[in-house]
Amino acid sequence: MSSITPEAVLDALRTVIDPAEGKDVVRLGCVRDLSVAGNAISFRLVLEDPGGAFAQIAERMCKQAVRNAVGPEAGIRIEMDNEMIGLGDVDVVKDQRAGMQPIGATNVIGVASGKGGVGKSTVAVNLAVSLAAAGYDVGLLDADIYGPSIPTMFGVEGERPRVNDNRKLVPIERHGVKLVSMGFLVEPEKAVVWRGPMVSSAIKQFLGDTDWHGLDYLVIDFPPGTGDIQLTLVQSIPITGAVVVSTPQKVALADARKAVAMFEQVNVPVLGIVENMAWFTPDELPDKRYYLFGKGGASALATELDVPLLAELPIEPKLMEASDSGSPYVSELPDSETSKIFSVAARQVARKIDLINAGSSASGGLEIVYQ
Ligand SMILES: Nc1ncnc2c1ncn2[C@@H]1O[C@H](COP(=O)(O)OP(=O)(O)OP(=O)(O)O)[C@@H](O)[C@H]1O
Ligand SMILES: [Mg+2]
Numbered sequence: 001m002s003s004i005t006p007e008a009v010l011d012a013l014r015t016v017i018d019p020a021e022g023k024d025v026v027r028l029g030c031v032r033d034l035s036v037a038g039n040a041i042s043f044r045l046v047l048e049d050p051g052g053a054f055a056q057i058a059e060r061m062c063k064q065a066v067r068n069a070v071g072p073e074a075g076i077r078i079e080m081d082n083e084m085i086g087l088g089d090v091d092v093v094k095d096q097r098a099g100m101q102p103i104g105a106t107n108v109i110g111v112a113s114g115k116g117g118v119g120k121s122t123v124a125v126n127l128a129v130s131l132a133a134a135g136y137d138v139g140l141l142d143a144d145i146y147g148p149s150i151p152t153m154f155g156v157e158g159e160r161p162r163v164n165d166n167r168k169l170v171p172i173e174r175h176g177v178k179l180v181s182m183g184f185l186v187e188p189e190k191a192v193v194w195r196g197p198m199v200s201s202a203i204k205q206f207l208g209d210t211d212w213h214g215l216d217y218l219v220i221d222f223p224p225g226t227g228d229i230q231l232t233l234v235q236s237i238p239i240t241g242a243v244v245v246s247t248p249q250k251v252a253l254a255d256a257r258k259a260v261a262m263f264e265q266v267n268v269p270v271l272g273i274v275e276n277m278a279w280f281t282p283d284e285l286p287d288k289r290y291y292l293f294g295k296g297g298a299s300a301l302a303t304e305l306d307v308p309l310l311a312e313l314p315i316e317p318k319l320m321e322a323s324d325s326g327s328p329y330v331s332e333l334p335d336s337e338t339s340k341i342f343s344v345a346a347r348q349v350a351r352k353i354d355l356i357n358a359g360s361s362a363s364g365g366l367e368i369v370y371q
Contacts, residue, residue, distance in 0.1 A: 004038075004071075006034050007351065009034060009036060009043075009069075009070065010026050010351075010358060012065045012066045012070065013025055014027070016061045016062050016065050020048075025045065027136075027354075031045060031046075031354075031358045032046055032358060033359040034355075039075055040075045040077075041066060041075065041076045042076070042078070042079070043358065044081045045058060045062060045079070046081040062076075062078055103212070104207075104212035104213070104214065105217065106216050107215075107218070107241075108217075108237060108239045108240050109127075109271070109349060110239045110241075110242040110263075111124040111220065111243045112222040112243070112259050113222075113224055113246060113256060114225065114246070114258045114259040115251065118245050118252055119245055120221060120245045121144070121149045121150065122153075122319060122320075123243065123276060125140065125150065125328050127219060127342060130330050130346035131216075131346045132176030133343070134347065137213070137214060137215045138178070138215060138218075139180070139218040140178070140218075141203070141207065141219070141221070142181035142183060142221050143199075143220050144182065144221055144224075145199050145202070147223070149221075150221060152323070152326060154172075154177075154327075156172050159172055160185075161210075164211055166211070169206070169209055169210040169211065170210075170211055171211070172184075175327075178212060178213070180206060196227070196229040199223075200233050201236075203233065203237070207237065217353075220237065226259050231262060234262065234266050235266055239263075239268045240353055240356060241269045241271040242259075242268050242269070242270050242271060243272060243349065244272075245276055246273060246301070248278055248293040248295065248298060249293045250297065253297050253298065253301050256273060257305070269356055271307075271348075272302070272308035273302045273310065274311045274313065275299070275313065277315045278293075278298070278314060279292070279295075279314050279315065280314060289314075310345045311342070311345035314338060318332075318336075318338075330342050
Protein backbone atom coordinates (compact mmCIF):
# COMPACT_ATOMS: atom_id res chain seq x y z
CA MET A 1 0.00 0.00 0.00
CA SER A 2 1.39 3.41 -0.87
CA SER A 3 1.72 5.77 2.07
CA ILE A 4 -0.74 8.59 2.68
CA THR A 5 0.61 12.08 1.99
CA PRO A 6 -0.60 15.47 3.28
CA GLU A 7 -1.07 16.47 -0.37
CA ALA A 8 -3.48 13.55 -0.92
CA VAL A 9 -5.46 14.51 2.19
CA LEU A 10 -5.71 18.14 1.02
CA ASP A 11 -6.75 17.01 -2.47
CA ALA A 12 -9.57 15.03 -0.87
CA LEU A 13 -10.62 17.95 1.33
CA ARG A 14 -10.82 20.22 -1.71
CA THR A 15 -14.05 18.42 -2.57
CA VAL A 16 -15.72 19.60 0.66
CA ILE A 17 -17.48 22.86 -0.12
CA ASP A 18 -18.81 25.33 2.44
CA PRO A 19 -22.06 26.31 0.69
CA ALA A 20 -22.25 29.68 2.43
CA GLU A 21 -18.89 30.68 0.93
CA GLY A 22 -19.09 28.68 -2.28
CA LYS A 23 -15.50 27.62 -1.75
CA ASP A 24 -13.85 24.46 -0.45
CA VAL A 25 -12.41 24.14 3.04
CA VAL A 26 -8.79 24.06 1.83
CA ARG A 27 -9.20 27.17 -0.30
CA LEU A 28 -10.82 28.90 2.66
CA GLY A 29 -7.84 28.04 4.86
CA CYS A 30 -10.02 26.11 7.32
CA VAL A 31 -7.73 23.09 7.57
CA ARG A 32 -4.97 23.54 10.16
CA ASP A 33 -2.34 21.52 11.97
CA LEU A 34 -2.56 18.67 9.53
CA SER A 35 -0.55 15.69 10.61
CA VAL A 36 -0.15 12.45 8.69
CA ALA A 37 1.70 9.59 10.34
CA GLY A 38 1.20 6.25 8.65
CA ASN A 39 -2.55 5.71 8.58
CA ALA A 40 -3.22 8.26 11.30
CA ILE A 41 -4.52 11.56 9.96
CA SER A 42 -5.46 14.46 12.18
CA PHE A 43 -6.25 18.12 11.67
CA ARG A 44 -8.23 21.00 13.07
CA LEU A 45 -11.16 22.37 11.12
CA VAL A 46 -11.68 26.07 11.74
CA LEU A 47 -14.98 27.33 10.40
CA GLU A 48 -16.16 30.89 10.14
CA ASP A 49 -19.51 30.04 11.61
CA PRO A 50 -19.02 27.18 14.09
CA GLY A 51 -22.74 27.25 14.94
CA GLY A 52 -23.94 27.23 11.33
CA ALA A 53 -25.54 24.50 9.28
CA PHE A 54 -22.33 23.54 7.53
CA ALA A 55 -20.54 23.06 10.86
CA GLN A 56 -23.04 20.33 11.74
CA ILE A 57 -22.06 18.19 8.77
CA ALA A 58 -18.54 19.37 7.95
CA GLU A 59 -16.75 16.83 10.11
CA ARG A 60 -18.62 13.90 8.60
CA MET A 61 -18.14 15.24 5.05
CA CYS A 62 -14.42 15.71 5.60
CA LYS A 63 -13.99 12.22 7.03
CA GLN A 64 -15.89 10.70 4.18
CA ALA A 65 -13.96 12.61 1.52
CA VAL A 66 -10.59 11.64 3.01
CA ARG A 67 -11.58 8.02 3.53
CA ASN A 68 -12.87 7.74 -0.06
CA ALA A 69 -9.57 9.08 -1.34
CA VAL A 70 -7.01 7.31 0.80
CA GLY A 71 -8.77 4.11 1.81
CA PRO A 72 -10.84 2.68 4.66
CA GLU A 73 -7.81 1.86 6.82
CA ALA A 74 -7.15 5.55 7.52
CA GLY A 75 -7.78 6.69 11.07
CA ILE A 76 -9.05 10.26 10.90
CA ARG A 77 -9.28 12.59 13.84
CA ILE A 78 -10.78 16.02 13.30
CA GLU A 79 -10.86 18.64 15.98
CA MET A 80 -13.63 21.15 15.34
CA ASP A 81 -12.35 24.55 16.30
CA ASN A 82 -14.49 27.33 17.64
CA GLU A 83 -11.97 30.06 17.03
CA MET A 84 -13.94 32.95 15.57
CA ILE A 85 -12.18 34.27 12.53
CA GLY A 86 -13.49 36.13 9.55
CA LEU A 87 -13.22 34.28 6.29
CA GLY A 88 -13.63 35.75 2.88
CA ASP A 89 -14.72 39.31 3.01
CA VAL A 90 -12.70 41.10 5.56
CA ASP A 91 -10.07 39.27 7.47
CA VAL A 92 -6.86 37.47 6.85
CA VAL A 93 -7.53 33.92 7.83
CA LYS A 94 -4.32 32.64 9.20
CA ASP A 95 -2.42 35.72 10.05
CA GLN A 96 -1.00 34.69 13.35
CA ARG A 97 1.87 37.09 13.17
CA ALA A 98 1.57 39.54 15.99
CA GLY A 99 0.66 43.12 15.36
CA MET A 100 -0.33 42.75 11.73
CA GLN A 101 -3.53 44.14 10.33
CA PRO A 102 -5.95 41.94 8.42
CA ILE A 103 -5.90 42.92 4.77
CA GLY A 104 -8.76 41.14 3.08
CA ALA A 105 -6.91 38.26 1.47
CA THR A 106 -6.60 34.68 2.58
CA ASN A 107 -3.07 34.41 1.26
CA VAL A 108 -0.37 36.90 0.39
CA ILE A 109 2.37 35.96 -2.06
CA GLY A 110 5.44 38.20 -2.24
CA VAL A 111 7.35 38.17 -5.53
CA ALA A 112 10.85 39.44 -4.93
CA SER A 113 14.39 39.34 -6.22
CA GLY A 114 17.73 40.49 -4.99
CA LYS A 115 18.62 42.07 -8.29
CA GLY A 116 16.62 44.54 -10.36
CA GLY A 117 15.40 43.89 -13.87
CA VAL A 118 15.32 40.10 -13.62
CA GLY A 119 11.62 39.81 -14.43
CA LYS A 120 9.85 40.12 -11.07
CA SER A 121 6.98 42.17 -12.40
CA THR A 122 6.67 39.93 -15.45
CA VAL A 123 6.48 36.88 -13.19
CA ALA A 124 4.10 38.57 -10.71
CA VAL A 125 1.71 39.60 -13.49
CA ASN A 126 1.64 36.24 -15.26
CA LEU A 127 1.44 34.28 -12.03
CA ALA A 128 -1.51 36.43 -10.91
CA VAL A 129 -3.34 36.02 -14.24
CA SER A 130 -2.63 32.26 -14.23
CA LEU A 131 -4.09 31.93 -10.72
CA ALA A 132 -7.15 33.92 -11.80
CA ALA A 133 -7.50 31.71 -14.88
CA ALA A 134 -7.45 28.70 -12.55
CA GLY A 135 -10.58 30.09 -10.89
CA TYR A 136 -9.17 31.86 -7.86
CA ASP A 137 -9.99 35.39 -6.70
CA VAL A 138 -6.74 37.23 -7.19
CA GLY A 139 -5.36 40.68 -6.49
CA LEU A 140 -2.05 42.23 -7.47
CA LEU A 141 -0.38 44.99 -5.54
CA ASP A 142 2.45 46.86 -7.14
CA ALA A 143 4.65 47.77 -4.18
CA ASP A 144 7.41 49.16 -6.36
CA ILE A 145 6.99 52.77 -5.46
CA TYR A 146 10.03 54.01 -7.37
CA GLY A 147 9.42 52.10 -10.57
CA PRO A 148 5.83 50.86 -10.70
CA SER A 149 5.32 48.79 -13.83
CA ILE A 150 2.01 47.03 -13.21
CA PRO A 151 -0.08 49.90 -14.69
CA THR A 152 1.90 49.63 -17.96
CA MET A 153 1.77 45.85 -18.02
CA PHE A 154 -2.03 45.91 -17.70
CA GLY A 155 -2.52 48.97 -19.90
CA VAL A 156 -4.12 51.05 -17.15
CA GLU A 157 -1.67 53.94 -16.86
CA GLY A 158 -3.44 57.14 -16.09
CA GLU A 159 -6.43 55.35 -14.57
CA ARG A 160 -7.25 55.97 -10.94
CA PRO A 161 -9.12 53.61 -8.63
CA ARG A 162 -12.40 55.07 -7.37
CA VAL A 163 -13.36 55.28 -3.73
CA ASN A 164 -16.57 53.53 -2.67
CA ASP A 165 -19.21 54.57 -0.13
CA ASN A 166 -17.21 52.94 2.67
CA ARG A 167 -14.26 55.12 1.71
CA LYS A 168 -12.32 52.14 0.43
CA LEU A 169 -10.32 52.06 -2.76
CA VAL A 170 -11.89 49.91 -5.45
CA PRO A 171 -9.14 48.09 -7.36
CA ILE A 172 -9.12 48.29 -11.14
CA GLU A 173 -9.91 44.86 -12.54
CA ARG A 174 -8.27 43.46 -15.67
CA HIS A 175 -7.91 39.87 -16.87
CA GLY A 176 -9.63 38.67 -13.70
CA VAL A 177 -7.08 40.37 -11.43
CA LYS A 178 -7.81 43.24 -9.04
CA LEU A 179 -5.03 45.76 -9.42
CA VAL A 180 -3.67 48.37 -7.12
CA SER A 181 -0.41 50.14 -7.80
CA MET A 182 1.50 52.67 -5.82
CA GLY A 183 1.83 54.22 -9.26
CA PHE A 184 -1.89 55.07 -9.14
CA LEU A 185 -1.39 57.33 -6.17
CA VAL A 186 2.19 58.47 -5.96
CA GLU A 187 4.26 59.91 -8.75
CA PRO A 188 7.55 58.00 -8.83
CA GLU A 189 9.54 61.26 -9.04
CA LYS A 190 7.96 62.38 -5.78
CA ALA A 191 8.64 59.02 -4.13
CA VAL A 192 12.38 59.16 -4.61
CA VAL A 193 12.95 60.71 -1.23
CA TRP A 194 10.79 58.17 0.63
CA ARG A 195 12.53 55.91 3.09
CA GLY A 196 11.67 52.33 4.08
CA PRO A 197 9.28 53.05 6.95
CA MET A 198 7.39 55.61 4.83
CA VAL A 199 7.04 53.18 1.96
CA SER A 200 5.91 50.41 4.21
CA SER A 201 3.37 52.49 6.11
CA ALA A 202 1.98 53.82 2.81
CA ILE A 203 1.67 50.29 1.48
CA LYS A 204 0.12 48.99 4.68
CA GLN A 205 -2.45 51.75 4.54
CA PHE A 206 -3.02 50.97 0.91
CA LEU A 207 -3.61 47.32 1.71
CA GLY A 208 -6.00 48.04 4.54
CA ASP A 209 -7.89 50.77 2.69
CA THR A 210 -8.61 48.73 -0.39
CA ASP A 211 -11.82 46.80 -0.92
CA TRP A 212 -10.26 43.51 -2.06
CA HIS A 213 -13.52 41.67 -1.58
CA GLY A 214 -12.20 38.43 -0.12
CA LEU A 215 -9.26 37.41 -2.25
CA ASP A 216 -7.81 33.92 -2.30
CA TYR A 217 -4.43 35.32 -3.28
CA LEU A 218 -2.93 38.75 -3.15
CA VAL A 219 0.30 38.85 -5.18
CA ILE A 220 2.71 41.60 -4.21
CA ASP A 221 5.28 42.78 -6.73
CA PHE A 222 8.20 43.88 -4.57
CA PRO A 223 10.66 46.61 -5.33
CA PRO A 224 14.05 45.11 -6.31
CA GLY A 225 16.67 44.45 -3.67
CA THR A 226 17.01 43.31 -0.09
CA GLY A 227 17.53 46.63 1.63
CA ASP A 228 15.75 48.68 4.22
CA ILE A 229 12.52 49.03 2.23
CA GLN A 230 12.12 45.35 1.42
CA LEU A 231 12.96 44.23 4.94
CA THR A 232 10.47 46.69 6.44
CA LEU A 233 7.83 45.44 4.01
CA VAL A 234 8.30 41.76 4.79
CA GLN A 235 8.13 42.57 8.47
CA SER A 236 4.94 44.57 8.22
CA ILE A 237 2.79 42.62 5.76
CA PRO A 238 1.48 39.16 6.66
CA ILE A 239 3.13 37.35 3.76
CA THR A 240 2.13 33.70 3.46
CA GLY A 241 5.02 32.80 1.20
CA ALA A 242 7.55 34.29 -1.18
CA VAL A 243 8.56 33.60 -4.76
CA VAL A 244 12.13 34.62 -5.55
CA VAL A 245 12.95 35.44 -9.17
CA SER A 246 16.45 35.20 -10.58
CA THR A 247 18.21 35.07 -13.92
CA PRO A 248 20.94 32.45 -14.47
CA GLN A 249 23.99 34.71 -14.03
CA LYS A 250 26.14 34.28 -10.94
CA VAL A 251 25.59 37.88 -9.86
CA ALA A 252 21.82 37.45 -10.01
CA LEU A 253 21.95 34.16 -8.15
CA ALA A 254 24.05 35.71 -5.39
CA ASP A 255 21.34 38.34 -4.96
CA ALA A 256 18.59 35.70 -5.07
CA ARG A 257 20.37 33.96 -2.20
CA LYS A 258 20.18 37.22 -0.25
CA ALA A 259 16.46 37.49 -0.97
CA VAL A 260 15.85 33.94 0.26
CA ALA A 261 17.87 34.72 3.39
CA MET A 262 15.86 37.90 3.97
CA PHE A 263 12.55 36.00 3.96
CA GLU A 264 13.91 33.20 6.12
CA GLN A 265 15.20 35.74 8.61
CA VAL A 266 11.63 36.90 9.25
CA ASN A 267 10.16 33.39 9.03
CA VAL A 268 8.35 33.91 5.74
CA PRO A 269 8.45 30.56 3.91
CA VAL A 270 10.03 30.65 0.47
CA LEU A 271 7.62 28.94 -1.91
CA GLY A 272 10.30 28.54 -4.53
CA ILE A 273 12.66 30.09 -7.03
CA VAL A 274 11.72 31.07 -10.59
CA GLU A 275 14.59 31.16 -13.05
CA ASN A 276 13.80 33.70 -15.73
CA MET A 277 15.56 34.13 -19.08
CA ALA A 278 17.00 30.64 -18.71
CA TRP A 279 17.43 29.94 -22.42
CA PHE A 280 16.59 31.17 -25.87
CA THR A 281 14.99 29.21 -28.69
CA PRO A 282 15.06 30.99 -32.07
CA ASP A 283 11.87 30.63 -34.11
CA GLU A 284 13.76 29.02 -36.98
CA LEU A 285 15.39 26.42 -34.67
CA PRO A 286 12.48 25.33 -32.47
CA ASP A 287 14.31 22.30 -31.06
CA LYS A 288 17.35 24.23 -29.90
CA ARG A 289 17.88 25.80 -26.50
CA TYR A 290 20.70 28.28 -26.14
CA TYR A 291 21.64 28.88 -22.52
CA LEU A 292 22.95 32.37 -23.07
CA PHE A 293 23.53 33.23 -19.42
CA GLY A 294 24.73 29.81 -18.20
CA LYS A 295 22.86 26.65 -17.35
CA GLY A 296 21.59 25.04 -14.18
CA GLY A 297 22.50 27.81 -11.73
CA ALA A 298 19.04 28.37 -10.26
CA SER A 299 18.34 24.69 -9.97
CA ALA A 300 21.63 24.21 -8.08
CA LEU A 301 20.75 27.15 -5.83
CA ALA A 302 17.30 25.70 -5.16
CA THR A 303 18.84 22.37 -4.20
CA GLU A 304 21.42 24.04 -2.01
CA LEU A 305 18.83 26.16 -0.19
CA ASP A 306 16.33 23.31 -0.08
CA VAL A 307 13.57 25.28 -1.81
CA PRO A 308 11.65 24.17 -4.90
CA LEU A 309 12.51 25.40 -8.38
CA LEU A 310 9.05 26.54 -9.45
CA ALA A 311 9.77 27.32 -13.07
CA GLU A 312 12.42 27.87 -15.70
CA LEU A 313 11.27 30.44 -18.21
CA PRO A 314 12.84 31.10 -21.59
CA ILE A 315 13.87 34.43 -23.03
CA GLU A 316 10.70 35.11 -24.94
CA PRO A 317 10.42 38.37 -26.87
CA LYS A 318 6.63 37.99 -26.89
CA LEU A 319 6.66 38.17 -23.08
CA MET A 320 8.25 41.58 -23.30
CA GLU A 321 5.97 42.70 -26.13
CA ALA A 322 2.90 41.61 -24.18
CA SER A 323 4.05 43.54 -21.10
CA ASP A 324 4.82 46.63 -23.15
CA SER A 325 1.49 46.49 -24.95
CA GLY A 326 -0.47 46.28 -21.70
CA SER A 327 -1.90 42.80 -22.12
CA PRO A 328 -0.44 39.98 -20.02
CA TYR A 329 1.31 37.25 -21.99
CA VAL A 330 -0.66 34.33 -20.51
CA SER A 331 -3.93 36.01 -21.56
CA GLU A 332 -2.61 36.76 -25.05
CA LEU A 333 -1.12 33.32 -25.72
CA PRO A 334 -2.75 30.96 -23.22
CA ASP A 335 -1.79 27.80 -25.11
CA SER A 336 1.90 28.54 -25.58
CA GLU A 337 4.60 26.48 -23.88
CA THR A 338 5.63 29.45 -21.76
CA SER A 339 2.04 29.99 -20.58
CA LYS A 340 1.96 26.34 -19.57
CA ILE A 341 5.10 26.87 -17.49
CA PHE A 342 3.37 29.78 -15.72
CA SER A 343 0.25 27.76 -15.13
CA VAL A 344 2.21 24.83 -13.64
CA ALA A 345 4.12 27.27 -11.43
CA ALA A 346 0.83 28.86 -10.30
CA ARG A 347 -0.57 25.46 -9.41
CA GLN A 348 2.57 24.58 -7.48
CA VAL A 349 2.39 27.86 -5.58
CA ALA A 350 -1.26 27.23 -4.69
CA ARG A 351 -0.52 23.73 -3.43
CA LYS A 352 2.47 24.84 -1.41
CA ILE A 353 0.32 27.49 0.24
CA ASP A 354 -2.38 24.95 1.02
CA LEU A 355 0.26 22.89 2.81
CA ILE A 356 1.50 25.92 4.70
CA ASN A 357 -2.02 26.84 5.78
CA ALA A 358 -2.68 23.29 6.85
CA GLY A 359 0.41 23.59 9.03
CA SER A 360 1.97 20.64 7.31
CA SER A 361 5.68 20.95 6.65
CA ALA A 362 5.91 17.52 5.12
CA SER A 363 6.61 18.76 1.62
CA GLY A 364 9.51 20.73 0.20
CA GLY A 365 11.33 20.98 3.49
CA LEU A 366 9.37 24.01 4.58
CA GLU A 367 9.33 24.65 8.24
CA ILE A 368 6.57 27.02 9.16
CA VAL A 369 7.15 29.23 12.13
CA TYR A 370 4.89 32.19 12.69
CA GLN A 371 6.23 35.04 14.76
N1 LIG B 1 11.59 35.86 -20.06
C1 LIG B 1 11.69 37.05 -20.64
N2 LIG B 1 11.93 37.17 -21.97
C2 LIG B 1 12.03 38.38 -22.55
N3 LIG B 1 11.91 39.55 -21.91
C3 LIG B 1 11.66 39.50 -20.58
C4 LIG B 1 11.53 38.27 -19.88
N4 LIG B 1 11.29 38.54 -18.57
C5 LIG B 1 11.27 39.88 -18.47
N5 LIG B 1 11.49 40.47 -19.66
C6 LIG B 1 11.59 41.91 -19.95
O1 LIG B 1 12.70 42.40 -19.19
C7 LIG B 1 12.39 43.69 -18.65
C8 LIG B 1 12.48 43.63 -17.12
O2 LIG B 1 11.45 42.79 -16.62
P1 LIG B 1 10.58 43.18 -15.36
O3 LIG B 1 10.15 44.59 -15.43
O4 LIG B 1 9.56 42.13 -15.19
O5 LIG B 1 11.73 43.02 -14.26
P2 LIG B 1 11.71 43.49 -12.73
O6 LIG B 1 12.58 42.50 -12.01
O7 LIG B 1 10.34 43.67 -12.26
O8 LIG B 1 12.44 44.86 -12.84
P3 LIG B 1 12.57 45.98 -11.67
O9 LIG B 1 13.65 45.48 -10.79
O10 LIG B 1 12.92 47.21 -12.42
O11 LIG B 1 11.24 46.05 -10.98
C9 LIG B 1 10.99 44.02 -19.15
O12 LIG B 1 11.12 44.77 -20.31
C10 LIG B 1 10.39 42.68 -19.46
O13 LIG B 1 9.39 42.76 -20.46
MG1 LIG C 1 9.41 45.38 -11.45
